[in-house]
Amino acid sequence: MAIDRRVARTRTALYDALVRLIRVKDYDLITVEDILREADVGRSTFYAHFTSKDELLARSLERLRTLLVKAREDGESGWSPSRALFEHVAEFADVQFALAGGRGGAIVREAVDEVIAGVLRQWLPQADDIPRELAIRQLVSTVNTTMRWWQESRPGMSAAEAEVIFRRLLTNGLSGDICRPFLETAGVDREQA
Amino acid sequence: MAIDRRVARTRTALYDALVRLIRVKDYDLITVEDILREADVGRSTFYAHFTSKDELLARSLERLRTLLVKAREDGESGWSPSRALFEHVAEFADVQFALAGGRGGAIVREAVDEVIAGVLRQWLPQADDIPRELAIRQLVSTVNTTMRWWQESRPGMSAAEAEVIFRRLLTNGLSGDICRPFLETAGVDREQA
DNA sequence: AACTTTCCGAACACCGTGTTCGGTTACGTG
DNA sequence: CACGTAACCGAACACGGTGTTCGGAAAGTT
Numbered sequence A, B: 001m002a003i004d005r006r007v008a009r010t011r012t013a014l015y016d017a018l019v020r021l022i023r024v025k026d027y028d029l030i031t032v033e034d035i036l037r038e039a040d041v042g043r044s045t046f047y048a049h050f051t052s053k054d055e056l057l058a059r060s061l062e063r064l065r066t067l068l069v070k071a072r073e074d075g076e077s078g079w080s081p082s083r084a085l086f087e088h089v090a091e092f093a094d095v096q097f098a099l100a101g102g103r104g105g106a107i108v109r110e111a112v113d114e115v116i117a118g119v120l121r122q123w124l125p126q127a128d129d130i131p132r133e134l135a136i137r138q139l140v141s142t143v144n145t146t147m148r149w150w151q152e153s154r155p156g157m158s159a160a161e162a163e164v165i166f167r168r169l170l171t172n173g174l175s176g177d178i179c180r181p182f183l184e185t186a187g188v189d190r191e192q193a
Numbered sequence C: 001a002a003c004t005t006t007c008c009g010a011a012c013a014c015c016g017t018g019t020t021c022g023g024t025t026a027c028g029t030g
Numbered sequence D: 001c002a003c004g005t006a007a008c009c010g011a012a013c014a015c016g017g018t019g020t021t022c023g024g025a026a027a028g029t030t
Helices: A005-024 A032-039 A043-049 A053-060 A062-073 A081-091 A093-100 A102-123 A132-153 A159-172 A176-183 A187-192 B005-024 B032-039 B043-049 B053-060 B062-073 B081-091 B093-100 B102-123 B132-153 B159-172 B176-183 B187-192
Strands: none
Touching: A005 A032, A005 A043, A005 A053, A005 A093, A032 A043, A032 A053, A053 A062, A053 A102, A062 A081, A062 A102, A081 A093, A081 A132, A081 A159, A081 B176, A093 A102, A093 A132, A102 A132, A102 B102, A102 B176, A132 A159, A132 B132, A132 B159, A132 B176, A159 B132, A159 B176, A176 B081, A176 B102, A176 B132, A176 B159, B005 B032, B005 B043, B005 B053, B005 B093, B032 B043, B032 B053, B053 B062, B053 B102, B062 B081, B062 B102, B081 B093, B081 B132, B081 B159, B093 B102, B093 B132, B102 B132, B132 B159
């Protein structure tokens, strides 16, 4: 027995409504009532499927997980998972843009990070110099940082270019020069100037 | 005319109450009423000073800003701003721990990030290879990532050790080895195995 | 066509928000 | 010290969102 069509229809209606609203409104200002209105779904129906707005978000992010997993399995496309992710974001640039700032963005980004981290935990090997969990977290946050910067400061940039910058940032780190004022004491240098 | 003692007392009472609550409860589950009870302040008084819980948070984070600025000016201590920040966090380890997970944590961390980014914008010079704003964001998120990992996975580690790891992560990046499954297509390698 | 599952929507109790206002307290100044 | 002013209190209020319940209508399945 397959899943009842009504169930499928209701759920995707809710997923889509949430995404549509995120484009327009800060996530944490979106109410369940907004979603009901947008999806044209009854109140009690919503709570029959999800316990809260946050659960709806988490469930709808499973799409992203399957996207990543597929990107890795289909080596066919010639794209690395990293590249596939950037291309995907380019398609939904407006959503990403909405996620950039503010409070709601932070919540959604956190949820996205968890999804990506979960996938990476199955992929990445152990390494010697840096603890694995730290490496995963760093990888995820670098993805996040690059994407935010891309969408906010260089919206015209292509996914391919953005991904190249991401690689360099991830594997080379930042030059000591630019970080110096943060990493070293000011005292000595100041005296000389 | 100095600031009225009552004003100062009320505000610090609220700041302190918020911090005390954050140790115990997820930030976004904390209500204004919780804060009032904890601080023993009247409802109308609260709204005479702050328009919302979020503004209270933002204002209370100004303490962090002054901490960082001082750490740079007083080269005396021998500590870099980076080191000072890690030492500071070590003192308030329990608060940091509370900020680790969940939804409330994301909101607070976002706010902390903004403070640090603001300070760095005044310190960091222009660099050639990486756009400045991207470098700042990367620096902030690496601080954030390292601290989370430190508090969650290695709570016993000293601030000095954590800061060393942070430096390496920041300026060296991640090795290509560990990132390979994410950065390269799976197809070719798989066939050979 | 009969049976089952889902959906609807109105009604409900509950809780947190942000504002108002008159009375009380404590502060700073002269 | 005493006066005037500013801050604090707390009760009351309207408002809006949450999550649950339940009987009847509608759509799905076999």
